[in-house]
Amino acid sequence: MREGTTTLVRREDYLAPAYWIRTADLTFDLDATKTIVSSKLAIERNSALPVQPLRLHGEDLNLLRVLVDGQSVSFRHEDGLLVIDAPAADAFTLEIRNTISPEKNTQLSGLYASGSGLFTQCEAEGFRRITYFLDRPDVMAVYTVTLRGDAKKYPVLLSNGNLVEQGTLDGGKHFAKWHDPFPKPSYLFAVVAADLVAREQWVRTRSGKEHLLQVYVTRGELDKTEHAMNSLIASIVWDEARFKLPLDLERFMIVAVPDFNMGAMENKGLNLFNTKYVLASPATATDVDFDGIESVVAHEYFHNWTGNRVTCRDWFQLSLKEGLTVFRDQEFSMDMAGSPSARAVCRIGDVRALRERQFPEDAGPMAHPVRPDAYQAIDNFYTATVYEKGAEVVRMMNTLVGREGFAAGMALYFERHDGQAVTCDDFAQAMADANPASALAQHLGSFKRWYAQAGTPRLNARGNWNAEAATYTLTLSQQLPDTPGQSGKQPQLVPVALGLLSREGQALPLQLQGEDAPQGTERVLVLTEAEQSFTFIGIGAEVVPSLLRNFSAPVVLDDGLTDADLLVLLAHDSDAFNRWEAGQRLALNRIKAALGHGEAVQLDAPFVEAMRSLLREPGLDPAFKDLALTLPSEIYVAEQISDVDPQRLHTVREAMLDQLATALQADWAWAWDEHQVQGGYRPDAEQSGRRALANKALAMLVRAAALSGEPVWPGKAYQRFKDATNMTDRLGALEALVGAHHELAQPALERFYALFRHEPLVLDKWFMLQARAPEKNGQVFAQVKALLKHPDFTLGNPNRARALLFVLAASNPAAFHRTDAAGYVLWADKVIEMDAINPQLASRFARSLDRWRNLAEPYRSAAREAIARVAAKAELSSDTREIIERALQ
Numbered sequence: 001m002r003e004g005t006t007t008l009v010r011r012e013d014y015l016a017p018a019y020w021i022r023t024a025d026l027t028f029d030l031d032a033t034k035t036i037v038s039s040k041l042a043i044e045r046n047s048a049l050p051v052q053p054l055r056l057h058g059e060d061l062n063l064l065r066v067l068v069d070g071q072s073v074s075f076r077h078e079d080g081l082l083v084i085d086a087p088a089a090d091a092f093t094l095e096i097r098n099t100i101s102p103e104k105n106t107q108l109s110g111l112y113a114s115g116s117g118l119f120t121q122c123e124a125e126g127f128r129r130i131t132y133f134l135d136r137p138d139v140m141a142v143y144t145v146t147l148r149g150d151a152k153k154y155p156v157l158l159s160n161g162n163l164v165e166q167g168t169l170d171g172g173k174h175f176a177k178w179h180d181p182f183p184k185p186s187y188l189f190a191v192v193a194a195d196l197v198a199r200e201q202w203v204r205t206r207s208g209k210e211h212l213l214q215v216y217v218t219r220g221e222l223d224k225t226e227h228a229m230n231s232l233i234a235s236i237v238w239d240e241a242r243f244k245l246p247l248d249l250e251r252f253m254i255v256a257v258p259d260f261n262m263g264a265m266e267n268k269g270l271n272l273f274n275t276k277y278v279l280a281s282p283a284t285a286t287d288v289d290f291d292g293i294e295s296v297v298a299h300e301y302f303h304n305w306t307g308n309r310v311t312c313r314d315w316f317q318l319s320l321k322e323g324l325t326v327f328r329d330q331e332f333s334m335d336m337a338g339s340p341s342a343r344a345v346c347r348i349g350d351v352r353a354l355r356e357r358q359f360p361e362d363a364g365p366m367a368h369p370v371r372p373d374a375y376q377a378i379d380n381f382y383t384a385t386v387y388e389k390g391a392e393v394v395r396m397m398n399t400l401v402g403r404e405g406f407a408a409g410m411a412l413y414f415e416r417h418d419g420q421a422v423t424c425d426d427f428a429q430a431m432a433d434a435n436p437a438s439a440l441a442q443h444l445g446s447f448k449r450w451y452a453q454a455g456t457p458r459l460n461a462r463g464n465w466n467a468e469a470a471t472y473t474l475t476l477s478q479q480l481p482d483t484p485g486q487s488g489k490q491p492q493l494v495p496v497a498l499g500l501l502s503r504e505g506q507a508l509p510l511q512l513q514g515e516d517a518p519q520g521t522e523r524v525l526v527l528t529e530a531e532q533s534f535t536f537i538g539i540g541a542e543v544v545p546s547l548l549r550n551f552s553a554p555v556v557l558d559d560g561l562t563d564a565d566l567l568v569l570l571a572h573d574s575d576a577f578n579r580w581e582a583g584q585r586l587a588l589n590r591i592k593a594a595l596g597h598g599e600a601v602q603l604d605a606p607f608v609e610a611m612r613s614l615l616r617e618p619g620l621d622p623a624f625k626d627l628a629l630t631l632p633s634e635i636y637v638a639e640q641i642s643d644v645d646p647q648r649l650h651t652v653r654e655a656m657l658d659q660l661a662t663a664l665q666a667d668w669a670w671a672w673d674e675h676q677v678q679g680g681y682r683p684d685a686e687q688s689g690r691r692a693l694a695n696k697a698l699a700m701l702v703r704a705a706a707l708s709g710e711p712v713w714p715g716k717a718y719q720r721f722k723d724a725t726n727m728t729d730r731l732g733a734l735e736a737l738v739g740a741h742h743e744l745a746q747p748a749l750e751r752f753y754a755l756f757r758h759e760p761l762v763l764d765k766w767f768m769l770q771a772r773a774p775e776k777n778g779q780v781f782a783q784v785k786a787l788l789k790h791p792d793f794t795l796g797n798p799n800r801a802r803a804l805l806f807v808l809a810a811s812n813p814a815a816f817h818r819t820d821a822a823g824y825v826l827w828a829d830k831v832i833e834m835d836a837i838n839p840q841l842a843s844r845f846a847r848s849l850d851r852w853r854n855l856a857e858p859y860r861s862a863a864r865e866a867i868a869r870v871a872a873k874a875e876l877s878s879d880t881r882e883i884i885e886r887a888l889q
């Protein structure tokens with residue numbers, strides 16, 4: 001549908017379906033130009049509702065015939081629906097035949113062509129672009145699917161479930177018939193017809209059953225599937241061990257697709273993946289890529305229970321499956337990482353992502369509750385709020401009921417709801433009922449406001465030490481900001497994990513007034529009211545509170561700590577997250593001060609020395625050091641201030657980096673030498689931490705050298721770039737040269753292109769690297785504009801579009817936000833151009849100007865003008881229109 005309808009779908013208006021579809025027999029005569037879809041559906045009237053017409057969803061379909069119980073019937077098209085007046089019987093067979101054109105489907109939703117193959121993407125509402133159906137998650141059917149197609153073009157024919165028959169047909173064709181015994185909603189349906197090869201492995205699960213695992217890729221890529229397969233096996237083992245959730249399928253398939261709107265899709269038994277989250281070899285993928293594959297493979301696999309066995313009643317409940325599954329994949333990644341410090345590194349990464357993507361979303365025009373109340377285009381609600389904040393909500397439950405209690409809650413959830421389509425309330429209720437004595441059960445109403453209220457809560461904390469009584473009273477209060485359409489919010493339950501440190505950095509025993517004895521040195525306070533005080537006894541001296549340990553709630557904390565307090569935490573906190581956080585806050589304070597005074601940053605000795613001793617600290621995890629020595633990003637800092645001037649912010653942060661590079665030069669050189677990895681490449685936490693720190697050191701050394709004109713370190717970087725045996729080190733060295741705008745960057749970029757021009761995923765890195773380079777005199781923006789004309793650039797492939805345009809607009813503020821508004825002009829042009837090809841991609845790209853109101857002039861007015869220009873286009877999709885209209889509201 002080109003012209004977006006602007007109807008709002010509301011959660012309150014949910015009605016059960018008037019009909020159920022019990023079985024779906026589908027036959028596909030596959031062809032890229034014209035595919036014929038023949039469907040035979042066993043339909044039953046929902047006897048709980050009054051008799052009404054059967055209304056089927058359908059989009060961009062060419063209808064050939066409609067039969068009810070073998071007879072042709074009259075039908076009409078109404079508001080994009082196919083309406084058949086109430087059939088006489090309560091149960092009947094509906095036969096439909098229609099055609100679709102996969103090669104014209106540039107939206108990548110429904111059945112589409114990618115390379116020489118055909119693939120489907122049905123979540124959320126893509127199935128209606130294949131055939132007429134009740135395309136809603138609470139209608140679950142058992143599918144039997146017959147695929148017919150050219151045996152040469154499409155030697156592999158896959159669908160969900162088990163292969164029940166296959167054979168050859170006349171005219172060089174063949175067929176395959178698949179049956180999926182599990183009733184499923186249409187969004188989990190999938191088909192693949194392509195020329196693929198598979199890595200295969202049989203595994204035996206605890207029950208003793210054998211299962212076939214397959215990872216399908218195009219020819220020539222099999223050697224890049226080992227990590228995906230290992231990740232799948234690890235995920236299967238983990239889910240059985242941690243949650244007693246077994247693999248319920250005889251065959252589990254993963255298929256890699258080069259053109260894909262998202263990361264991957266959990267279709268029952270037939271997961272479809274963006275190639276980015278399958279293909280990896282040490283020579284082509286970085287440590288970050290290997291991690292991404294592990295977590296996305298796990299995420300999709302975990303959906304088999306949290307999403308597929310128990311699914312969502314309606315799309316407002318999306319976080320039921322997404323928040324929970326993100327929580328599960330985060331826990332899996334932490335368990336895989338192993339050591340406590342590696343777990344903390346994972347947690348810091350997750351929180352950084354939350355703060356850089358979800359917090360801005362919650363503060364901007366697209367702010368919505370974890371369980372949204374209304375949408376125009378559901379595809380716009382696959383958001384950081386539904387996913388990442390949703391996962392934080394689940395994590396808070398885990399904190400409140402404990403690991404065992406959480407496992408019990410999961411068990412009760414499946415006992416009650418296996419095979420059903422349910423709501424977020426059902427999940428929270430199961431968790432509470434399995435843990436009746438917990439704070440969660442006692443304050444369930446207040447906790448559930450996390451699902452209903454948008455906006456990031458502000459948590460205020462002030463401590464008061466009473467020397468005479470030897471008590472320390474901590475007063476916690478919460479404020480909930482207004483968000484579009486929501487004001488006057490009620491307090492939410494906030495779990496506050498904390499410890500108290502002496503000024504010398506010692507952890508103090510924690511005994512609350514009224515308790516008989518101290519209860520360890522770390523505990524969780526539960527704030528349920530707007531304001532509450534907690535008094536600790538036996539506190540003989542001033543303390544430094546370490547609050548919100550491990551980021552126990554997704555809030556913005558104001559604890560009033562001074563730099564002196566933060567230095568104590570940075571040096572001594574036993575909570576690695578808060579150690580890192582203290583360093584970030586010290587850095588942020590300095591950036592803010594420089595911005596406020598309009599002065600150049602002059603880093604003070606205590607800060608520099610604290611950074612130096614952290615870098616040098618024996619026994620401290622290199623991955624943690626890398627994070628602790630990374631300054632808060634420009635995006636994060638921009639959220640901490642108002643009237644943001646992205647150019648000024650960039651200048652200040654770059655100057656600070658220059659000083660850290662120069663002041664710690666000897667220490668960076670030590671770090672580089674000390675953290676070289678010996679032995680063969682392994683993408684594990686230990687090796688990748690060393691590489692991360694060594695590459696950070698190299699970047700700082702090249703930066704310092706570029707300032708002084710010293711040639712040795714740039715030369716070393718170029719040498720490393722040429723000799724590196726893995727992509728992490730090669731890219732690290734290249735990024736060091738590009739980041740310092742060194743003259744060796746250009747020849748290195750050219751060499752990189754020549755080496756990898758036939759590897760699409762590596763070429764994406766080449767585009768990305770140039771789009772995220774630190775801006776200097778407009779060179780980066782000019783380079784991006786030039787790259788838009790590069791023969792390898794295309795808007796048709798989402799990964800390529802993301803590598804260049806999304807990275808510029810969403811991750812490189814100083815290159816994008818220009819005083820001459822050229823970034824915004826480019827943004828508007830590309831939103832419009834992309835929207836005509838792929839509305840889902842365009843509406844995501846459109847969101848890079850969400851926070852325009854937080855900009856200083858002249859940026860703010862110029863950004864508004866660009867948004868208004870897009871709004872004035874009559875021909876926008878409903879996806880993009882929703883984002884643009886909200887931005888202007």
Ligand code: 0A1
Nearest residue numbers: 123124261262264265266382
């Ligand atoms: N459910 C998938 C994500 C996904 C969502 C929508 C898609 O198309 C619009 C594709 C994938 C997941 O969470 O992994």
Ligand code: ZN
Nearest residue numbers: 299303322325
């Ligand atoms: Zn998911």
